[in-house]
Amino acid sequence: MSLISRIRRVLVGPPIATKHAHHERLPKIFGLPVFASDALSSVAYATEEVLLVLALAGAAALYLLMPVSYALGALMLIVGFSYYQTIHAYPKGGGTYLVSTENLGSWPGRVAGAALLIDYVLTVAVSISSGTAAIYSAFPQLQPYKVLIAVAAVTVIGLVNLRGARESGIVFALPTYTFVFCVLMVVGAAILRSFSEPSHAPPAKLPTQPEDHLWLIGPMLVLRAFAASCTALTGTEAIADGVQAFRPPEAKNAGQTLFMMIALMLTMFLGISWTAHYYGIVPMSTSQPGYMTVLAQMGAKLYGEGSWFFYLLQGATALILFLAANTAFADFPRLSSFIARDKFLPRQLMNVGDRLVFQNGIILLALVAILLLVLYHADTHSLIPLYALGVFISFTLSQAGMTIKWIREGVHDYRMFISGFGALVTFSVAIILLVTKFEEGAWMVTVAIGGLLFLFAKIRKYYDFLQREFEVSPQDRIEPVRTTALLLVPRLHKGTLKAIAYSQSLTDDCRALHVTLDPTSAEEIKREWDRLGVDMPLVILESPYRSLIEPVLEYIDQAIEDDPEAMITVIVPQGVPPKWYQALLHSNVAALLKLALGSRRNVVITNVRYFLS
């Protein structure tokens, strides 16, 4: 244990006292990177995902990139306005789970909670996969180790969060602003160069176009491309969740930060899409040798593949994506602690560890995310079909909740209209996501949400049952009990002497039990007993089947029958060896007995340990 403690201290740091819990208030300049890294980082892969859908339908379909991007831009504005309102309506923090539960009721709140939990896991998996792709776009020799890199990244981020990330403002600011700077430099260079070389090259080559995908051309293709783009919106809700982290006036500052974020997302996303469109950049398959992300291709095309800017771009992309994963490590444990507080998840998720973080939630998220990364080989494109559906379900419920709130409060002006419209649009998008991605993976998300809801209900039911069972009523009194001590004596040794003394100190009703396999051992122990003058009856139990447990069980059952009110305390002397592994050489009767006595009431099993020097 002390070794475990020491390792833990090195990895996670010494405990932090509750009184040191501080609520760092962020100026906008830090608030933006802390809350927006998730949303902003999505632009690193969103355009690529749209292109991958369009490319399936052939080169002719690629012209659809810009219309789809404009549609997503419009959606960004709608979602942005909706959340701007939420921030002002919930200046204490308008998390989706809270808003939905408060305005729509427990069930919709639970659906939002389940959808968000799943999406936080996917945020980690997708962001880490995509960040890893940014790394091996710059260093192709690392591609074979992508799963390893991804798992290591999750582990490091998990440990950082277990330590409690308190200097987050500065840590987030640098990579986030570098990323924004780099993307704007790419887009800016693309625009500048477009003046000097007005005609752009047509797409050079396309990934394979299997015939069975030809049916996709048409409205379905557009919808699928649009669905793929929606991943860019994940993380938009973050600022509304964390209004209280801003300096006062909180709502005003948070609202301004939200608009700053939406503006940046719009610019970056449309800029990247336009650049891809104008320069005819085609996404590569990760199985292609020398794979590069679309963003990396742009950097390589405009600044040169070996240039320092190219490496800066890839580094900043990887970092902001890892920070996006880090955001989920703050959100998931907090949300699961809220849900656990409402008794829908195990109460261990509410435990604030000695580093002032929800350690169980952090560990749970890391484990599930690692599992996903291993199962999906840390491949962004395979994970994307699972992504975004949960986000849009929670958007819908959050905005629907806001709409109901306005109606209840008698607010029938533009605010109600914006929330209602937002709910309608995000609901439509959720339906589009569900339909277009159903076969590819959205069905799993649906099943997972259903499974979580079932689990929530079961857990709540159990905690309610626990409360009823445990509740002390005014009639309840403490009834005195009698205790009978039964001391197991396999052999008479020093540990036994100590256990005898201990048993006698507990109660006058002590009996020693010796299970005998052959009569000579019984005689021997009787002699010893007499010689020591032990003031305790010694009961010899025959064991016709050579079990050391069965005769004791039978004796205990008889004792319970004789005196159903008494508490039977079974005392088992146990030698504790100097080294833990030496315990393998002891026959562990106590553990076996504990298992066997599992369901017997009024029985208490006690180990009296004797330490071998």
Place this chain on the structure above:
Amino acid sequence: MSLISRIRRVLVGPPIATKHAHHERLPKIFGLPVFASDALSSVAYATEEVLLVLALAGAAALYLLMPVSYALGALMLIVGFSYYQTIHAYPKGGGTYLVSTENLGSWPGRVAGAALLIDYVLTVAVSISSGTAAIYSAFPQLQPYKVLIAVAAVTVIGLVNLRGARESGIVFALPTYTFVFCVLMVVGAAILRSFSEPSHAPPAKLPTQPEDHLWLIGPMLVLRAFAASCTALTGTEAIADGVQAFRPPEAKNAGQTLFMMIALMLTMFLGISWTAHYYGIVPMSTSQPGYMTVLAQMGAKLYGEGSWFFYLLQGATALILFLAANTAFADFPRLSSFIARDKFLPRQLMNVGDRLVFQNGIILLALVAILLLVLYHADTHSLIPLYALGVFISFTLSQAGMTIKWIREGVHDYRMFISGFGALVTFSVAIILLVTKFEEGAWMVTVAIGGLLFLFAKIRKYYDFLQREFEVSPQDRIEPVRTTALLLVPRLHKGTLKAIAYSQSLTDDCRALHVTLDPTSAEEIKREWDRLGVDMPLVILESPYRSLIEPVLEYIDQAIEDDPEAMITVIVPQGVPPKWYQALLHSNVAALLKLALGSRRNVVITNVRYFLS
């Protein structure tokens, strides 16, 4: 637990009382199959292994099969005579471990024990692999599942042994005599046909002959081929181990059975070798499609591949090989119980289970054998290099022990000479095995024996230490102790009430401990405490680091310091949910506390369970 018990009952059967332990005395007709199946079954693969060695040196080397076989025949007779003497000198059973320990001392005995333990494991692995090969020689479509079949066979044999195989005589007789009959039919047919077609075909084709094996031609090749043949002798010691299982006069009957066995082994082994030689049968590589063992090839050649005799031969071969594995399942647990009785192995191996078998030894053997089968893909030929060395080490020590015994007893006649000669010959063979198979695997056996000897010494040292530590000296008295009870009260519920009453029944020195994370919960519990009028001081412990464990540990440490002589009993109320998995929803403070209190002396931790209906 009751579910586990029920499954156990179905698989292993109801308990058998000690008084029903009977020592079935076998007539010779049953004694032969019971004790000889291991030795006789070896002829199923011995010739093939010799041919595989010779074939490496090319077709020209195959003529060496008969000389090597005659040498092995001579060795069989020498070993047979040696053990005949052991039987008469130890009519109570002359196991190698016993004979070596008694005559040569503890260390040689331990070496023999370690060597034999390893060889019993290998007997299971080799016999099962070879039996599986007999099955897929008849049904080639089963070859891909050979590891699965082998593991299933070990599992079934393990379960049969856990039940206790009491009707062994009849069960063994049928396959053993069928196998003997089939082999004699093959050899007989071969001899008969040799008269009608006097010239035999030269070997049709040979396995690959890599050039780097050409150095093998010469004396080394002969030694290697001889070493390969020695596997035929494994199991010869079985009758000497089990003299007491024969009807009186035990030694006479056992001795006659031994000679019967040696005669059969000689006839069958030489017969198979001659047939292979005469008909130019060449061993196949298991990776060849349509692989057949050498014995199966003979059956197919002489009786036709689809004939009922062919299937009978393969079935009997598989069965006798599985029975050989079964023999190890009787020998290994018995030997390990002897070694455990001498305190060189964990005492759990001495436990006779409720089915009157050494269940832990059976389970241990099954697990290690399955591990070997999986690692070596149930391939007989890869396992063979590990085999036989242990057997010949134990032969040598057993015969050396007999020689010393004769010398000590002043017997200087032919008996001393036979034992001495046997020891010398088997020692030479052991050296040949070690040298010729060293690189291929004998080094592992050497390391394993060394490792076991180290383990034996460590275990013995620990048990000796335990005895010294535990020993009650005449001065030892039972010193009365005081008990302080500390009751943990996280919340006040019905389980707590029960625990309060229990604590009060134990000692007058009771204190309740409540760890508080916030002051309101402390106030609340104090009010409840007063309302119930609990006659026990309530200690509120602050937890600046939010740990529920640390403050309790500190309090306990203080209590130990205040009164180093008292026993501190920590009582933890624990709710027991109706279903075991619901315990996941409880925070298990007791288990954490137990871990944390690990090394504190004079502390006893007690769970008072409250059953939720």
